Amino acid sequence: xxxxxxxxxxxxxxxxxxxxxxxxxxxxxxxxxxxxxxxxxxxxxxxxxxxxxxxxxxxxxxxxxxxxxxxxxxxxxxxxxxxxxxxxxxxxxxxxxxxxxxxxxxxxxxxxxxxxxxxxxxxxxxxxxxxxxxxxxxxxxxxxxxxxxxxxxxxxxxxxxxxxxxxxxxxxxxxxxxxxxxxxxxxxxxxxxxxxxxxxxxxxxxxxxxxxxxxxxxxxxxxxxxxxxxxxxxxxxxxxxxxxxxxxxxxxxxxxxxxxxxxxxxxxxxxxxxxxxxxxxxxxxxxxxxxxxxxxxxxxxxxxxxxxxxxxxxxxxxxxxxxx
Amino acid sequence: xxxxxxxxxxxxxxxxxxxxxxxxxxxxxxxxxxxxxxxxxxxxxxxxxxxxxxxxxxxxxxxxxxxxxxxxxxxxxxxxxxxxxxxxxxxxxxxxxxxxxxxxxxxxxxxxxxxxxxxxxxxxxxxxxxxxxxxxxxxxxxxxxxxxxxxxxxxxxxxxxxxxxxxxxxxxxxxxxxxxxxxxxxxxxxxxxxxxxxxxxxxxxxxxxxxxxxxxxxxxxxxxxxxxxxxxxxxxxxxxxxxxxxxxxxxxxxxxxxxxxxxxxxx
Numbered sequence: 001x002x003x004x005x006x007x008x009x010x011x012x013x014x015x016x017x018x019x020x021x022x023x024x025x026x027x028x029x030x031x032x033x034x035x036x037x038x039x040x041x042x043x044x045x046x047x048x049x050x051x052x053x054x055x056x057x058x059x060x061x062x063x064x065x066x067x068x069x070x071x072x073x074x075x076x077x078x079x080x081x082x083x084x085x086x087x088x089x090x091x092x093x094x095x096x097x098x099x100x101x102x103x104x105x106x107x108x109x110x111x112x113x114x115x116x117x118x119x120x121x122x123x124x125x126x127x128x129x130x131x132x133x134x135x136x137x138x139x140x141x142x143x144x145x146x147x148x149x150x151x152x153x154x155x156x157x158x159x160x161x162x163x164x165x166x167x168x169x170x171x172x173x174x175x176x177x178x179x180x181x182x183x184x185x186x187x188x189x190x191x192x193x194x195x196x197x198x199x200x201x202x203x204x205x206x207x208x209x210x211x212x213x214x215x216x217x218x219x220x221x222x223x224x225x226x227x228x229x230x231x232x233x234x235x236x237x238x239x240x241x242x243x244x245x246x247x248x249x250x251x252x253x254x255x256x257x258x259x260x261x262x263x264x265x266x267x268x269x270x271x272x273x274x275x276x277x278x279x280x281x282x283x284x285x286x287x288x289x290x291x292x293x294x295x296x297x298x299x300x301x302x303x304x305x306x307x308x309x310x311x312x313x314x315x316x317x318x319x320x321x322x323x324x
Numbered sequence: 325x326x327x328x329x330x331x332x333x334x335x336x337x338x339x340x341x342x343x344x345x346x347x348x349x350x351x352x353x354x355x356x357x358x359x360x361x362x363x364x365x366x367x368x369x370x371x372x373x374x375x376x377x378x379x380x381x382x383x384x385x386x387x388x389x390x391x392x393x394x395x396x397x398x399x400x401x402x403x404x405x406x407x408x409x410x411x412x413x414x415x416x417x418x419x420x421x422x423x424x425x426x427x428x429x430x431x432x433x434x435x436x437x438x439x440x441x442x443x444x445x446x447x448x449x450x451x452x453x454x455x456x457x458x459x460x461x462x463x464x465x466x467x468x469x470x471x472x473x474x475x476x477x478x479x480x481x482x483x484x485x486x487x488x489x490x491x492x493x494x495x496x497x498x499x500x501x502x503x504x505x506x507x508x509x510x511x512x513x514x515x516x517x518x519x520x521x522x523x524x525x526x527x528x529x530x531x532x533x534x535x536x537x538x539x540x541x542x543x544x545x546x547x548x549x550x551x552x553x554x555x556x557x558x559x560x561x562x563x564x565x566x567x568x569x570x571x572x573x574x575x576x577x578x579x580x581x582x583x584x585x586x587x588x589x590x591x
Contacts (some may be wrong), residue, residue, distance in 0.1 A: 008495060011494070011495035011496045011497075012496045012497075013495065013496045017495070068494060068495075068499075070473065070475075071472055094495045095475060095476050095493050095494055095495055095512075096494060096495045098459055098475075099463055099473070099475045102459075102460045102463040102464065102467075103463050103466075103467055103473070105549075106463075106464060106467040106468075107467070110549070111549030111550050112460065112549075112550070113550055114458075114459045114460065115457065115459065127553065130457070131457060131558075132425070132455070132456060132457050132555070133337055133353060133455055133457075133555075134337050134338070134454045134455060134457070135457075135558070136337060136340075136345065136557065136558055137345075137347075137353070137555050137556065137557055137558060138555070138556040138558055139425070139552060139554070139555050139556075140552075140553045140554040140555075140556075141425075141550045141551060141552055141553060142550070142551045142553050143549065143550050144549055144550070144551065145549040180472075181472070182504075183472040183503055183504060183507070184501045184502070184503050185487060185501075185502040185503070185504065186501065186502050187499055187500070187501045188499065188500040188501070189497060189498075189499055190491070190497050190498040190499065190500060191496065191497040192496055192497040192498070202587075202588065203584075203588065235364070235513070238513065238515065239364075239513070239514075239515055239516070239517070239518070240515070240516070241515035241516050245478075245513055245515065248513065252512070252513050253513075259587060260583075260584065260587055260588070267338070268560075269338050270338075270558070270560070271454075273560050277560065280587075281583065281587060282562060283579065283583065284564065289566075292338070292560075294564055294566075295560070295561050295562070295563075295564060296560040296561060296562055296564075297562055297564040298562045298563075298564060298565065299564060299565050299567060299579065299583055300564040300565070300566050300567070301566075301567045301575045301576075301579060302566060303572050303575055304572060307572035308572045308575055308576050308579075309576075310572075311572050311573040311575075311576035311577070312576040312579060312580060312584075315576055315577055315580045316580065316584075319580070319585070
């Protein structure tokens with residue numbers, strides 16, 4: 001039986017997604033008697049030499065396309081996979097993985113599940129686990145119809161670097177002529193304003209709706225800067241456009257793994273908490289002792305978060321000056 | 325241009341207490357006693373449709389807005405609000421069963437509804453409901469219709485009668501694309517898209533229009549290819565130590581000395 005990983009090499013951060021798939025394969029398919037290969041799409045010829053290092057399996061099909069558009073990728077998959085008997089397609093986390101998994105399963109008359117955290121192979125089927133009920137519940141599904149197409153949940157596995165690709169088997173396709181039915185008249189790529197990688201951040205300070213105003217959010221961001229901390233926001237703050245979306249922490253933003261996270265003025269909705277739950281120490285500052293975040297923190301202060309953060313910044317700065 | 329917005333009202337589960345989280349024999353959690361709200365992405369989709377209509381009017385183009393939900397009577401207040409916001413039609417399809425984890429059934433009903441009635445140029449969805457979190461209905465609807473699909477849109481601007489410019493999230497950034505209709509668009513995290521409130525005058529003038537209700541029996545349902553097997557409640561509890569003190573300064577000092585400083589000074 002064969003499984004295939006599908007990777008979008010047109011995106012800048014494909015390495016992180018390849019390492020994520022590498023980890024998932026090692027965890028859930030390492031002992032299975034399966035043959036794995038990868039289909040890696042790319043657009044720029046200059047990216048081609050580095051693609052070998054992005055392959056989490058022993059063989060790869062490198063498929064050159066005009067750029068990422070789901071219609072083009074699905075047409076390209078049809079070209080490369082038409083006669084293939086693949087029983088499992090693995091797609092990485094993110095927007096692209098989720099949309100391709102569902103649509104490809106439909107076209108192959110298979111079954112799909114997105115944002116999968118865990119997987120178990122069963123005779124003739126596949127069991128997969130994902131979150132539901134606004135991330136309050138872990139739901140287990142049985143996928144009944146092959147091919148199974150799943151996309152991973154963001155942050156569900158720790159990335160594992162890819163090594164030992166010396167004997168990689170490579171097949172090349174040039175499908176750069178596909179145009180996706182001319183549905184898109186023109187495309188402009190807008191790269192994300194790069195947030196720093198929060199995975200290993202020492203201190204992350206996150207501001208929420210409890211801060212009430214854009215000005216308070218701005219001040220909290222300044223305090224974070226003064227303390228050398230990374231700064232993030234919750235969903236209501238992002239939707240008010242008080243800070244750019246790339247600072248969003250939670251299921252639809254960044255899944256952070258800092259050593260310390262200070263949640264200031266945050267109620268603690270489960271979809272947000274998923275973004276900080278891997279922190280070693282969670283500190284909640286909130287006026288409401290009943291707020292969900294208070295129970296879910298290691299340490300809590302029940303008080304006005306701006307007043308506490310202002311004092312904390314002064315103490316931190318004073319201590320730094322003393323030590324200097 | 326004719327736009328259909330598909331949405332779902334979902335219980336606000338953040339209002340549930342810890343003891344309310346109980347899985348019953350049918351693998352459901354009773355949320356009947358909490359308020360139904362629009363799912364966040366669905367709310368954004370409805371407001372973006374209104375903004376698209378406003379912008380089209382400025383360009384001299386007419387946009388007809390229509391709303392559809394596959395949901396119980398709990399969705400009626402939202403449909404009435406949409407009528408008051410001048411949606412031309414507000415339709416509810418009464419589900420015969422709980423479709424929380426059956427996106428294929430929902431997509432099938434929506435696509436059949438679209439084929440049976442005058443097809444719109446654009447179908448807008450939220451990317452996923454807050455409760456089911458299936459994130460599949462817009463994609464499956466596009467596939468069933470054989471239409472093209474743009475996901476996680478954050479901005480839609482009218483171009484002409486047959487095109488619109490859609491900014492949407494992709495991996496590591498956004499793409500801004502001019503696309504032709506018909507198409508399905510799912511809306512993602514879009515800033516400044518809280519649903520506007522109708523005026524009292526519009527509520528009185530338009531909000532009392534009857535809501536069309538169709539029955540699920542009018543549609544053929546496909547076989548689901550994924551089956552829910554188990555639900556496990558997640559408890560996020562770390563037993564927080566509460567720092568007491570007479571003032572914010574006193575509390576901040578304890579926080580720094582006892583918790584932050586030892587960790588921050590570690591290499």
